[in-house]
Amino acid sequence: xxxxxxxxxxxxxxxxxxxxxxxxxxxxxxxxxxxxxxxxxxxxxxxxxxxxxxxxxxxxxxxxxxxxxxxxxxxxxxxxxxxxxxxxxxxxxxxxxxxxxxxxxxxxxxxxxxxxxxxxxxxxxxxxxxxxxxxxxxxxxxxxxxxxxxxxxxxxxxxxxxxxxxxxxxxxxxxxxxxxxxxxxxxxxxxxxxxxxxxxxxxxxxxxxxxxxxxxxxxxxxxxxxxxxxxxxxxxxxxxxxxxxxxxxxxxxxxxxxxxxxxxxxxxxxxxxxxxxxxxxxxxxxxxxxxxxxxxxxxxxxxxxxxxxxxxxxxxxxxxxxxxxxxxxxxxxxxxxxxxxxxxxxxxxxxxxxxxxxxxxxxxxxxxxxxxxxxxxxxxxxxxxxxxxxxxxxxxxxxxxxxxxxxxxxxxxxxxxxxxxxxxxxxxxxxxxxxxxxxxxxxxxxxxxxxxxxxxxxxxxxxxxxxxxxxxxxxxxxxxxxxxxxxxxxxxxxxxxxxxxxxxxxxxxxxxxxxxxxxxxxxxxxxxxxxxxxxxxxxxxxxxxxxxxxxxxxxxxxxxxxxxxxxxxxxxxxxxxxxxxxxxxxxxxxxx
Amino acid sequence: xxxxxxxxxxxxxxxxxxxxxxxxxxxxxxxxxxxxxxxxxxxxxxxxxxxxxxxxxxxxxxxxxxxxxxxxxxxxxxxxxxxxxxxxxxxxxxxxxxxxxxxxxxxxxxxxxxxxxxxxxxxxxxxxxxxxxxxxxxxxxxxxxxxxxxxxxxxxxxxxx
Numbered sequence: 001x002x003x004x005x006x007x008x009x010x011x012x013x014x015x016x017x018x019x020x021x022x023x024x025x026x027x028x029x030x031x032x033x034x035x036x037x038x039x040x041x042x043x044x045x046x047x048x049x050x051x052x053x054x055x056x057x058x059x060x061x062x063x064x065x066x067x068x069x070x071x072x073x074x075x076x077x078x079x080x081x082x083x084x085x086x087x088x089x090x091x092x093x094x095x096x097x098x099x100x101x102x103x104x105x106x107x108x109x110x111x112x113x114x115x116x117x118x119x120x121x122x123x124x125x126x127x128x129x130x131x132x133x134x135x136x137x138x139x140x141x142x143x144x145x146x147x148x149x150x151x152x153x154x155x156x157x158x159x160x161x162x163x164x165x166x167x168x169x170x171x172x173x174x175x176x177x178x179x180x181x182x183x184x185x186x187x188x189x190x191x192x193x194x195x196x197x198x199x200x201x202x203x204x205x206x207x208x209x210x211x212x213x214x215x216x217x218x219x220x221x222x223x224x225x226x227x228x229x230x231x232x233x234x235x236x237x238x239x240x241x242x243x244x245x246x247x248x249x250x251x252x253x254x255x256x257x258x259x260x261x262x263x264x265x266x267x268x269x270x271x272x273x274x275x276x277x278x279x280x281x282x283x284x285x286x287x288x289x290x291x292x293x294x295x296x297x298x299x300x301x302x303x304x305x306x307x308x309x310x311x312x313x314x315x316x317x318x319x320x321x322x323x324x325x326x327x328x329x330x331x332x333x334x335x336x337x338x339x340x341x342x343x344x345x346x347x348x349x350x351x352x353x354x355x356x357x358x359x360x361x362x363x364x365x366x367x368x369x370x371x372x373x374x375x376x377x378x379x380x381x382x383x384x385x386x387x388x389x390x391x392x393x394x395x396x397x398x399x400x401x402x403x404x405x406x407x408x409x410x411x412x413x414x415x416x417x418x419x420x421x422x423x424x425x426x427x428x429x430x431x432x433x434x435x436x437x438x439x440x441x442x443x444x445x446x447x448x449x450x451x452x453x454x455x456x457x458x459x460x461x462x463x464x465x466x467x468x469x470x471x472x473x474x475x476x477x478x479x480x481x482x483x484x485x486x487x488x489x490x491x492x493x494x495x496x497x498x499x500x501x502x503x504x505x506x507x508x509x510x511x512x513x514x515x516x517x518x519x520x521x522x523x524x525x526x527x528x529x530x531x532x533x534x535x536x537x538x539x540x541x542x543x544x545x546x547x548x549x550x551x552x553x554x555x556x557x558x559x560x561x562x563x564x565x566x567x568x569x570x571x572x573x574x575x576x577x578x579x580x581x582x583x584x585x586x587x588x589x590x591x592x
Numbered sequence: 593x594x595x596x597x598x599x600x601x602x603x604x605x606x607x608x609x610x611x612x613x614x615x616x617x618x619x620x621x622x623x624x625x626x627x628x629x630x631x632x633x634x635x636x637x638x639x640x641x642x643x644x645x646x647x648x649x650x651x652x653x654x655x656x657x658x659x660x661x662x663x664x665x666x667x668x669x670x671x672x673x674x675x676x677x678x679x680x681x682x683x684x685x686x687x688x689x690x691x692x693x694x695x696x697x698x699x700x701x702x703x704x705x706x707x708x709x710x711x712x713x714x715x716x717x718x719x720x721x722x723x724x725x726x727x728x729x730x731x732x733x734x735x736x737x738x739x740x741x742x743x744x745x746x747x748x749x750x751x752x753x
Contacts, residue, residue: 008713008744012620012698022611023633024604030637177716178609230609459612 078219142172178231181456252423269401275438281365281392320411368441454506465556469523485509515584657725
């Protein structure tokens, strides 16, 4: 099908030249006005727009000398939820396959209402054994709930008077749209940031793209609601204010698009010295088909088919009795039958779904007793990442070493471990000990899945180069800004009506690596070159050459038909400076 | 309820959010990036001065687009017309040839129709907002965009069997 709209956009893009940046002060000068200081007013307006109404009394604040989070540690923050709210929570909990323990009491912490749309955001909290949870309920024009929990241990060890639990959790769809490269995003109707705060904190200052917002501490919690936020708007900084001081609160911003979301880069904990080398471990009870944990029958029907399909034996393990999370382990044969050579692990999630994978049984512990666990950022706004995995029988205990120098024990049961690590405390490393407290293995560095590196910045990419190869492959090279001050390249390839795709690459502000970053496609070469590259010389197998001058640092070279034949094909590219000096080469694989 | 007037903060917010669109569409109408920027600056200065006259009967953005487009067209009339050229064709490097003749067709359109195309496909305005911005009927917008579709579809069919 012909995408007429897209082609029109591309053509118009070429006719609309890029212009210098905005200058609001210049507008005001032209209008005959002096610039007014909006900073304070904007913050007031934004806060008013959010309609922050604190509807709950302060918590009891009984100090028990436990790090200042007394109300939370005693399980009594805020006030009891209304019977209706408690009933709704229990009904939702009962529907979930992995519910919280029966009798979990919901506590009402804060409420924000937005008069303009009639949307109300309620913040509830509860303690579920060794975990503290926040639950956000949105009612009115926009509806939804979000629940996030963190280990109680976090409060004791995090060392901050505020523990952010949810950040920019999105609800509903807003009306704003914005381009980032070749992707057009819509905003959410609301974004909610919430956390737990210590007794002495009076206010929480939240800074995001719309300004600075002062949130009153209430019931040992804070709730910030960004109503109709800008596309890509994210909370950037949070401070806790007491009567006498202001303290920066560490947290990991929520990711946006394909970038962001990572805390400031920190050094990963160094690998420990291994006291005893262990290779080729096993899980004895699994090999012996011992009935540990629960049978696979307890799994919800929606998950059973895929898990049981090739399973010879399997059990459902609860690695941490304090949290509603289970892991299914199965011994599998291949789809053709034969011996059970596969070992599969599935992490069950609250809605009954599952995620996991399989490995060749003999290789799982071939390199050590604790292969790297999978890291999964459950939702974009969750401050905690769940890490789970398998350990061989040699492992008696696992400890997480965090980027801030602290450690935390990792729950381990029946050779399955699972732990929630605050993203702000990554990168981390898990270390395995044997029964004699000797280090017997460790994982590779665990980092957040998302984040780091340059990604497309706001603004639509423009079409820079276009080419059609003799074989019919079309390539369109778009260019946009990157978040780190460099540029992003989007290479849209179409080989046929049904085969195509887009490659994306963003350069850092200072490109220090190889001067050529070219992609060889059927009949085409496209990519980026370092700013100091003045010409690119393409070399062919028959000894001939072609020189190309990059356009704004990008190349899209259509290989002539004569150079598609064997013996004449493209074999490499040479980067040269304006002075003719060769500063880099890139070989291309020859056809066999 | 209809409101009257618009705050400076609202204007500044829209200016910062949509500056790139305003500036590039204005540049396309005027035929020059610097002139396009001037058109946006003057248009927003006008909006600042007349912000209390905004009656709120339509979207604020459409009202601003009308001022920007009018300013761009005024500047275009003052300037000697210059052809809008695609990027230069570097030796042997990829290029964006107007193999479909679409750019030539767009360039040949009367300014108002050209502006309609940009407002729809570049600034992503809906028909009603475009009509308000250009002070024409919605039907006129619809007809212009329909013609653009037909022309491009024909051209694409010829080169993409």
